[in-house]
Amino acid sequence: MDFSSFIPSWNSVCLLLGFFSYLGIAGSVLPGKVVPGANLADGTRLHYRCNGLLSLLLLVGLLMVGAWMDFVSLTAISDRGLELLSTTFIFSVFVTLILYVAGCKSKDRSASLKPHVTGNIIDDLWFGIQLNPNFLGVDLKFFFVRAGMMGWLLINLSVLAKSIQDANLSQSMILYQLFCVIYIMDYFFYEEYMTSTWDIIAERLGFMLVFGDLVWIPFTFSIQGWWLLSNKVELPTAAIVANCCVFVIGYLIFRGANKQKHDFKKNPKALIWGQSPKVIAGKLLVSGYWGIARHCNYLGDLLLALSFSLPCGVSSPVPYIYPIYLLILLIWRERRDEARCAEKYKDVWAEYRRAVPWRILPYVY
Numbered sequence: 001m002d003f004s005s006f007i008p009s010w011n012s013v014c015l016l017l018g019f020f021s022y023l024g025i026a027g028s029v030l031p032g033k034v035v036p037g038a039n040l041a042d043g044t045r046l047h048y049r050c051n052g053l054l055s056l057l058l059l060v061g062l063l064m065v066g067a068w069m070d071f072v073s074l075t076a077i078s079d080r081g082l083e084l085l086s087t088t089f090i091f092s093v094f095v096t097l098i099l100y101v102a103g104c105k106s107k108d109r110s111a112s113l114k115p116h117v118t119g120n121i122i123d124d125l126w127f128g129i130q131l132n133p134n135f136l137g138v139d140l141k142f143f144f145v146r147a148g149m150m151g152w153l154l155i156n157l158s159v160l161a162k163s164i165q166d167a168n169l170s171q172s173m174i175l176y177q178l179f180c181v182i183y184i185m186d187y188f189f190y191e192e193y194m195t196s197t198w199d200i201i202a203e204r205l206g207f208m209l210v211f212g213d214l215v216w217i218p219f220t221f222s223i224q225g226w227w228l229l230s231n232k233v234e235l236p237t238a239a240i241v242a243n244c245c246v247f248v249i250g251y252l253i254f255r256g257a258n259k260q261k262h263d264f265k266k267n268p269k270a271l272i273w274g275q276s277p278k279v280i281a282g283k284l285l286v287s288g289y290w291g292i293a294r295h296c297n298y299l300g301d302l303l304l305a306l307s308f309s310l311p312c313g314v315s316s317p318v319p320y321i322y323p324i325y326l327l328i329l330l331i332w333r334e335r336r337d338e339a340r341c342a343e344k345y346k347d348v349w350a351e352y353r354r355a356v357p358w359r360i361l362p363y364v365y
Contacts, residue, residue: 005082006083006085006086007086008083008086008087008090009080009083011080011083012080013087015076015077016084016087016088016091019147019151019154020147022055023143023147024136026054026058026059027051027138027143027146028049030051030054030058031051031054032050032051032052032054033049033050033192034047034049034050035047035049035192036048036195038195038201038265040110040111040131041111042110042111044111044112046112046132048139048192048195050191050192052146052149052187052191053185053188055146056150056185056188059154074157074158074161075162075165077154077155077159078155078159078161078162079162081155081219081226085215085219088218088219089211092207092210093207095210096206096207096210096211097125099129099130099133099140099205100128100129102130102133103115103117103124103129104129106129111131112130112132113130113131113133114130115130116129116130116131116204117129124206125206125207126206126208127203127204127206127208128203128204128205128207129204129206130205131204131205132205140205141200141205141209142194142195144209144210144213144214145209145217147213148213148216148217149184149187149188149217149218150184151218152217152221153180153181153184155219155222155225156177156180156181156222157177159222159225159228159229160177163228163229168229168232170228170232170233170234171240172228172233172234172311172312172313173228175235175240175243175311176225176228176308177225179247179308179311180221180222182247183251183308190255193258193262196261196265198337202340220322223318223321224308224311224312224319227316227318228311228312228319231312233311233312235313239310243311246306246310247303247304249303250299250301250302250305250307251300253296253299253300253303254301254303254304256288257289257296258297260272260285260287260288260290261285261297264277264285272287273288278291280352280355281348283345283348284345284348284349286352286355291355291356292356292358292362293358293359293360293361293362294334294338294353294356294358294359294360295337295360296360298333298334299360299361301330302323302326302327302360305323309323334359338359
């Protein structure tokens with residue numbers, strides 16, 4: 001490997017800053033549903049403009065027009081993949097340091113900006129100090145996860161353009177691209193559901209989330225596409241059908257579970273699978289998917305991750321880095337969630353665990 005390809009260039013810096021500038025402007029001016037976030041510790045609520053889908057479609061449209069007019073190259077990202085990776089990593093480190101300094105100096109006492117300084121610099125840099133820091137009125141946590149998901153799609157589309165340009169388009173590439181487009185478009189269609197996730201509600205913004213959103217999501221989740229650029233894979237019809245089944249089952253569990261949770265938080269009396277929800281102590285849902293496993297949405301996420309890698313066949317472990325990483329991450333996160341919920345709900349959580357004994361996969365884990 002030529003390590004000089006990791007050296008950032010002004011082109012990669014301009015691409016990255018241009019992308020962030022577009023997201024900041026589009027996110028602020030384009031119309032979108034304004035969704036209230038969760039109630040914070042001081043009773044306040046942040047509000048989020050969910051116009052990610054419109055921002056994404058407009059951006060892709062502008063890029064297509066730009067390519068047609070020879071203003072931009074659709075392979076600009078795939079031609080500079082490694083230097084964009086290093087540029088984005090450096091940017092994420094820079095942002096983390098700024099967040100750390102700004103958090104330490106903050107005198108704000110609101111729940112969203114109150115500094116939580118442990119005194120352990122590694123812990124404070126990794127997990128962050130403030131819950132919802134913002135820049136020019138833009139909630140950075142919401143902004144970064146949007147940037148990561150859009151970046152993933154833009155990388156994939158550039159890899160697809162590169163594959164077509166090189167006359168190397170395969171069934172496996174089409175299958176992988178199709179699954180990712182459906183998943184990412186679905187994310188932005190239901191973007192308001194992100195406001196009720198643990199990352200937005202409870203995690204402070206530090207290197208863990210900044211790096212995870214800006215670097216790990218777009219560059220690691222797209223490994224399969226990069227791998228297929230240089231590896232020809234021909235799948236039998238049975239493998240394609242099986243791969244589609246894994247994706248559909250994963251999607252139904254993932255989207256269904258998250259929708260049930262979101263709807264329950266908005267309206268605790270909303271029907272689930274046509275019936276009134278069963279609830280423990282008026283707080284913990286034990287109906288639908290949430291009566292099957294305590295973190296059943298993670299099962300859907302893992303099946304989806306697997307479906308993104310299966311088009312690459314089984315000749316190499318490289319395309320499976322994403323699902324393997326996700327398995328480790330979700331088990332770690334599930335353990336953290338369990339500890340926090342046990343502390344928060346106490347005896348109610350113990351009752352919930354008896355009612356729903358399985359963590360992620362029924363009868364296995």
